[in-house]
Amino acid sequence: MTGQPRRLTIRLRLTLTYTALILLTGGAMLATVFAVLAIVPGYAFTAGPFPYGTTHDLYTINGRDDVLRLFLIVSLPALVVIGGIGGIVSWFVAGRLLQPLRQIAATAERLDDRNLDARIAVDGPHDEIRDVADTVNAMLDRLEASFTSRSRFTANASHELRTPLASMKTMLQVALRTEHPPETARTLDRLHTTVDQMTSITAALLELARGDSDLAARPVALRNEVASALHTVDAELVARRLRVTVRLDDVVVTGEPVLLRQLVVNLVRNAVVHNVPGGAIDIAVTAQPRVRLTVANDGRAITSAEAATLTEPFRRLDRARSDGSGFGLGLALVQKVATAHGATLELTPRDGGGLLVAVTFGAGDQRNAVD
Incomplete structure (x- = not known):
């Protein structure tokens, strides 16, 4: 406007x-x-x-x-x-x-990237307005073909890469069990870490491609997913002396369990990776007025303009100090999953530094958890 x-x-x-x-x-x-x-x-x-x-x-x-x-x-x-x-x-x-x-x-x-099959049906004589409609329909045909080709390529490439990466990881694990000179052992260890990173980025690319597909919706308890995600980063929390505060209402949302689990894991891991040593993480799940998941973390101060770019794939603001644990796909995947579930994602810089990430689900997703 x-x-x-x-x-x-x-x-x-x-x-x-x-x-x-x-x-x-x-x-x-x-x-x-x-x-x-x-x-x-x-x-x-x-x-x-x-x-x-x-x-x-x-x-x-x-x-x-x-x-x-x-x-x-x-x-x-x-x-x-x-x-x-x-x-x-x-x-x-x-x-x-x-x-x-x-x-x-x-x-x-x-129209959006998940609904490019809509076309304009114009009746009547072949006039200037009909020409505009035909031109827009032709443009939509090209856009749909482009999006479909991109998603198919990403999914196929990611899927094909998983098998050789898994084989490489197995071979490196076998090699690491054998005695080697220190320099060779360090090289093998770095290769093993690199393969793990490549596997992670391949899985993230595959999830990004899957975000356009139909979802098999089932009830998902967010508090359970938060607990599971915190368990996966428990060692990193201890190593970096991070303080975690959780406030979790007992509610569920309807969605694809694997994608929602990936959403929560990525938010928690993002809060850990981009935190400062001895910093804090605040996680909350609230039920009113709508189901809302928020993850806040300490970190360096960023601007609203920088925060708005964090959902772009491969976008990282602090590459210089990155320890290689991220690829700039975490929040991009969160955005994709949120959109696929009709939820909204908000990124808000915190006054003292760090980021507040909020995912708000639709009104129809809220209901009490069933014991």
């Missing part, structure tokens, strides 16, 4: 234009007739009432001036009536002409 005042709608502007043209045309015709009557030489008028044959003296014509006045009395109301009828007809005609544009706007409103 630019803050500029809203102009009249195209339909209203067309209606006003058509009505003005009707009035101008009618006024010009009446003015022409009036001018002709005014310059015609005098006639011998028969005095009498108007209209002819009435018994009431509504308007008596005695000369040309009386005729001109009568012409104005009759023609001006007729012009107003014609203009009103023309305005009403123009309103409906303009609405009919602009109907395809409303269809285009409604279709564009429904």
Whole structure:
């Protein structure tokens, strides 16, 4: 939104234009007739009432001036009536002409990266508006093909990479069990770590591709997922002396369990990786007014503009100090999963440094957990 005042709608502007043209045309015709009557030489008028044959003296014509006045009395109301009828007809005609544009706007409103199969169905003659609709449909065809190709490539590439990576990891694990010189052992250990990192990024890419598919929705207790995620990072919490505070309401949401688990794990791991030694993590799950998961962590101060870019894939703000444990896919995956579940993701910089991440689920997702 630019803050500029809203102009009249195209339909209203067309209606006003058509009505003005009707009035101008009618006024010009009446003015022409009036001018002709005014310059015609005098006639011998028969005095009498108007209209002819009435018994009431509504308007008596005695000369040309009386005729001109009568012409104005009759023609001006007729012009107003014609203009009103023309305005009403123009309103409906303009609405009919602009109907395809409303269809285009409604279709564009429904579109997102998970709903690119919508098309604009325009009936009627092959005119300029039909050309616009056909052009938009062709653009949507290209976008859908591009998104489908990208998702298929990402999924296939990620899937194909998992097998050789798993084989490499197994071979390195076998090699690490054998005695080697210190330098060789360190190299094998670094290779093992690198393979783990490649496996993680491959899994994340596969999850990003899966985010566009249909979800097998089941009830998921968020408090259980938070507890499980904290358990997976327990060693890192101890090593970095991080303090964790949790406040968890007993609620569930409806969604795909694997993806929701990945969402929670990524939020918790992000809060650990980008924290400061001895920092704090605050995790909360609240039920009212909607189910809301928030994860806040300490860290360096960032701006709102920087926070807005964190959901972009491979986006990391502190590469210089990164220990290699992240690839900039965590929050991108969180955004993808949240969107797939109809939830909203908010990233808010904290005043003292760090980040507050909030995932708010739809109203229909909230319900009490079942024991």
